[in-house]
Structure formats: structure tokens, C-alpha cells
Amino acid sequence: MRTSIATVSLSGSLTEKLTAASRAGFDGVEIFENDLLASPLTPEEIRTRCADLGLRIDLYQPMRDIEAVPADEFARNLRRARHKLELMRRLGADTVLVCSSVSPLAVDDDALAAQQLSRLADLAQDFGIRVAYEALAWGRHVNTYDHAWRIVETADHPALGTCLDSFHILSRGSDPKGIEDIPGEKIFYLQLADAPLLAMDVLQWSRHYRCFPGQGGFDVTGLVRHVLRTGYDGPLSLEVFNDVFRQAEAGPTAVDARRSLLVLQEAVGAAELPAPVVPTGVAFAELVTPDTEPVSALLAALGFARAARHRTKPVDLWQQGEARILVNTGPAVRRGGTQLAAIGLQSPDPAAAADRAEALLAPVLPRRRAPQDAPLDAVAAPDGTELFFCGADGWRADFEHVAHTPAATHVRHIDHLALTQPWHHFDEATLFHRSVLGLHAQESVDVADPYGLLRSRAVTNADGSVRIALTVGAAPIDDTVRAQHIALATDDVVAAARRFREAGGRLLPVPANYYDDLAARYDLTDEELATYRELGILYDRDPHGVFRHCYTRTVGRVFFELVQRDDGYRGYGAQNAPVRLAAQHAVQAVTGG
Numbered sequence: 001m002r003t004s005i006a007t008v009s010l011s012g013s014l015t016e017k018l019t020a021a022s023r024a025g026f027d028g029v030e031i032f033e034n035d036l037l038a039s040p041l042t043p044e045e046i047r048t049r050c051a052d053l054g055l056r057i058d059l060y061q062p063m064r065d066i067e068a069v070p071a072d073e074f075a076r077n078l079r080r081a082r083h084k085l086e087l088m089r090r091l092g093a094d095t096v097l098v099c100s101s102v103s104p105l106a107v108d109d110d111a112l113a114a115q116q117l118s119r120l121a122d123l124a125q126d127f128g129i130r131v132a133y134e135a136l137a138w139g140r141h142v143n144t145y146d147h148a149w150r151i152v153e154t155a156d157h158p159a160l161g162t163c164l165d166s167f168h169i170l171s172r173g174s175d176p177k178g179i180e181d182i183p184g185e186k187i188f189y190l191q192l193a194d195a196p197l198l199a200m201d202v203l204q205w206s207r208h209y210r211c212f213p214g215q216g217g218f219d220v221t222g223l224v225r226h227v228l229r230t231g232y233d234g235p236l237s238l239e240v241f242n243d244v245f246r247q248a249e250a251g252p253t254a255v256d257a258r259r260s261l262l263v264l265q266e267a268v269g270a271a272e273l274p275a276p277v278v279p280t281g282v283a284f285a286e287l288v289t290p291d292t293e294p295v296s297a298l299l300a301a302l303g304f305a306r307a308a309r310h311r312t313k314p315v316d317l318w319q320q321g322e323a324r325i326l327v328n329t330g331p332a333v334r335r336g337g338t339q340l341a342a343i344g345l346q347s348p349d350p351a352a353a354a355d356r357a358e359a360l361l362a363p364v365l366p367r368r369r370a371p372q373d374a375p376l377d378a379v380a381a382p383d384g385t386e387l388f389f390c391g392a393d394g395w396r397a398d399f400e401h402v403a404h405t406p407a408a409t410h411v412r413h414i415d416h417l418a419l420t421q422p423w424h425h426f427d428e429a430t431l432f433h434r435s436v437l438g439l440h441a442q443e444s445v446d447v448a449d450p451y452g453l454l455r456s457r458a459v460t461n462a463d464g465s466v467r468i469a470l471t472v473g474a475a476p477i478d479d480t481v482r483a484q485h486i487a488l489a490t491d492d493v494v495a496a497a498r499r500f501r502e503a504g505g506r507l508l509p510v511p512a513n514y515y516d517d518l519a520a521r522y523d524l525t526d527e528e529l530a531t532y533r534e535l536g537i538l539y540d541r542d543p544h545g546v547f548r549h550c551y552t553r554t555v556g557r558v559f560f561e562l563v564q565r566d567d568g569y570r571g572y573g574a575q576n577a578p579v580r581l582a583a584q585h586a587v588q589a590v591t592g593g
């Protein structure tokens, strides 16, 4: 199936948009009128540019407020339409989109609408152009796809068909099954967009919050299945009006867009991709740092032992239980100090995992960093984090044992990793982790930071042995919020916190008000409360179990969390995150770091 994208979905000048669409592998574009009007290129030059980039101009849009109006008004509309059709001939575009009218002049008269659209189709036919009539969800009289189709059916004109747009159909709660009643050859175009499920005015929802299929709450895949059953063989085209994408770089957005279509095509059986290989655990988390001292001190206080050193690179392996942290002082170190740069994911088939990632347009990283290293399959996540797919124990061969005092035994494994996403990459990150890694996305939650609202969403495998929390701010965010963290699982957070403190570690202090409120919310003993208060342990419950957690101070961009997850608690203490964030800001204000 051919794929296409509307220029409105990408940022930049028309030629930047076209370049991004082509580089991401789209076959065609919908040219949005405003993009053309603002371009210094002539229609002929745009046509040539598209041809050079291997892009077909699948649609020109939109033509508005054409139908069901008084005769004199319609005469003016036809005159306007003729200009556009001439322009389209110069562009070499063969299909024009006509949106259902929102004009106060339009009357509720299907016969008149059919007759006038038929006249327009006559004119378009002279230009070799087809007219695709689309019901806007907020059209004045025509606002459902079945209504638009009835008018097209009545007009019965070979150059008039309908354009289906998943947003307009699903936002109104129309049943997409009825699409199967439309003959495939009368569906002239199919536009796809998803959206988060919001209770708001449909026009605002459409113009600001659309997202790529799989990033919102609509069943776009189900809708496409109905469309394919009609025999429709036109392109799958993305038409996404989104405030964030309008600001984000066009290149990555186009790749994200194309990935969403690949996943959708896979789901409807229109594309075959290497099957997902779900990771089965976290092999390691890798920190890069310009200075091992503060990180080493922190890890030692947490009970880790420096157990091994890489044979060829300045990388130490710190271990406790099944938790492994690599500390790298190599050339990967960037400005901004210590950061979480890579995650090793235990994979049952690393090569196949990398194949799927590559098929879904993830940047594949070199397999060997040095000739003598064991080859490792790795890709970059949208935020730049390197994801290594690790087989049984291959990567360990690159490390040689160093003499060390045994590690403590409080920490069992890495519970979760929390990564902050560049602010315009949140939906992309979720789709990436779901589609590339086969992880399941949990509900997105809002978290109040003193200086902005954050959105957080966890992706996990089935048994919870891989959990990654993705967080983003509504706008570019400050360093506290940019922090990343590694949560370490323990069976006894109180003992682990005490040990950490006795070893010289400093825990994040939590305000007394928090504990007063905790006493009101839960029936905890005075002794328990006093312990939590003393150590800065936060507490949460969900329908499954109990969560107790506390935080270390931050080094560079990274801090650690000790977590005790009892009785199948599934969350991440989101309830407590605002208190934690405020406490981190407070510490930063005092210490400057």
C-alpha cells in the first residue's frame, strides 16, 4: 500500500516538509494550500521538486464552503474552484479535497448539495481531476461520513467520490462498520489521524491534538480494516494537526509518522515486519560521567561493589544482586555531567530484536565499539538513549573481574528506569517503545512539578522485569526535571535506606507536611510513620499492594531510588512525585546541584 502525509503534519517550509517526507520513505504527500501559498516556488517547481524526491502529489487541499448554497453564491464558488483546478493542473495533482461546508449560507438540502458537487465534478473532470468530498466533524449540515457518502451516491458522478478521515469519524463516535457499505472505488482518499480521548470541542480537538495512529485512544486500525474490506486501494495518508509537531523538527516527526503507519500496516496484514522480540530483563544501565568520584561514592553507599572492568574501555561494572550499573568515563561523555546513556536489555534473540528495530526506522548503532569487543546489537531511542540487545551473557566477556569486597545484599535488581524525553518527543517515545520493543504502555499520568506540569507514562513487559517510565514537560524543561533515575528493587527499603545513610549516603529530605497527610490517608502505626519521616520514605498503595520508596541526591542528571514493591503493586508512586520534585528543587536551590 502506498503511504502519504499531509504537509500540515510537519513543521518548516514546504521544501523542508517535502524533504522530510521523502527521507522518511513516504510515497506521496497531500499539499496543504497554505504551504503552497507561502512557498516561493512556482507550482511547476513544486511539481519538479516532488518528482525529484520521489513523491507523488496525492491530494491538494482543502477546498471549502462549496456546496448547498444559493445559485449566485455557487457561481462565485465555481469561479474560485476553477482557479484552484488550474493551479492543480500546474502542480500535477489529480485529486482535490472538498470539506463539507461550515458556511452560514449553506442550507440543509442534500439534493442541492449533490447537484452542486456534481457541477463541480463536471468542471474538475475537464481538468482530469477528481473531487473527494469529506465530512468535517463540525460541518454545518454534513458532519458524518455516512451523510457525505449519501450525497456522493446521490450525485452519482464518476469524478466525485468521498474522502474518509478517521478523526472526523471516530471523534463523533460514528460506527466505522458502515464504511463497508461504500464501494471501494468511490472512496477517493483515506486520511488517518489518532487523538487522545479528550472531552472537548471537536474543532479544537482536531486542530490541536491529533496524533499519529497508535499514539492516541482511537481504534484507527479497526477503521482501516473496514476501509480495506471495501477494496479501497488508494494511499494511507496521515493528516495530523498538532501543536507540538508544528514546532518539532520535521525530520524526526516524519520518521515517527512513518513508523506509526508501518505498525498499522503490520496490524492490518498489509506489511510484514520482523516479529517483536520482547526483552526479558534489564542486563545493565550505563552511566556516562566526566568524573567517577561522586558516582562511585553513591554506588558504594548503596551497597554496590565494583566487580569488573572493561578490557578495552574505561568502563567499570558495579554490581549488587542482579542490578548492574556500568560507569563509563569514555569519549561518550557530553556536557551536562553524569547521565544515563544506555540500557542493556536482556533479549532472547538480539539480532532479531535489532532487525525489527531497523525495520521500524530506529537508528541502528555500530555493533562493535572496538574491534576486540563482543558484537552487540544496539539502536538509539528517540531521546538518544542507546538500547543494547544483550544475549545470554555475551557482553560480560568484555569485562574482567577485579578484586572487591562483596556487595551488600539489599538491592536485588533494577526495578525501573526513568527517562525524560525531549518535550516534543513524548508520543513518539511511547510508540517507539511499544512497537520496537513490544512493551505495553500503561496509562499516562499528569504530575505537578513546582515549575510545570509533567506527563509520565510507563512501558513494561508482561512480568514487569522491564519497566521504563517516560516523562516529559509541556515545554522545554529545566535540569531538575531533566533528571533521569534508576530505581533499585529491595525487599526492605527501611534497612536499605539505613545502610545507605550509615555508609555516608544522603537521602532526599521530605517535608513533615507529607507525613501528616500520610497519617490521615492511611492507617499506619506511629512507629512506621516515624521511621518513614526519619528516612524520607514515601508511601503509596494501589488495589494490588503497597509501595515504599526513597531517593538519593542527584549526581549530574542522575539519581537513584530505592523501592520496595509489595503484593504486586503496579505503579511508580506517581501520587508522591510532586513532593519528590519539589524536594529536589529545594535541594538544588540550597546546594546548586
Ligand SMILES: O=C(O)c1ccc(O)c(O)c1
Pocket (backbone or CB within 6 Å): 061, 062, 097, 099, 134, 136, 165, 191, 206, 207, 239
Ligand atoms: O480543520 C480543517 O479545516 C480541516 C481541513 C481539511 C481536512 O481534511 C480536515 O480533516 C480538517
Ligand SMILES: [Mg+2]
Pocket (backbone or CB within 6 Å): 134, 165, 191, 239
Ligand atoms: Mg481530513
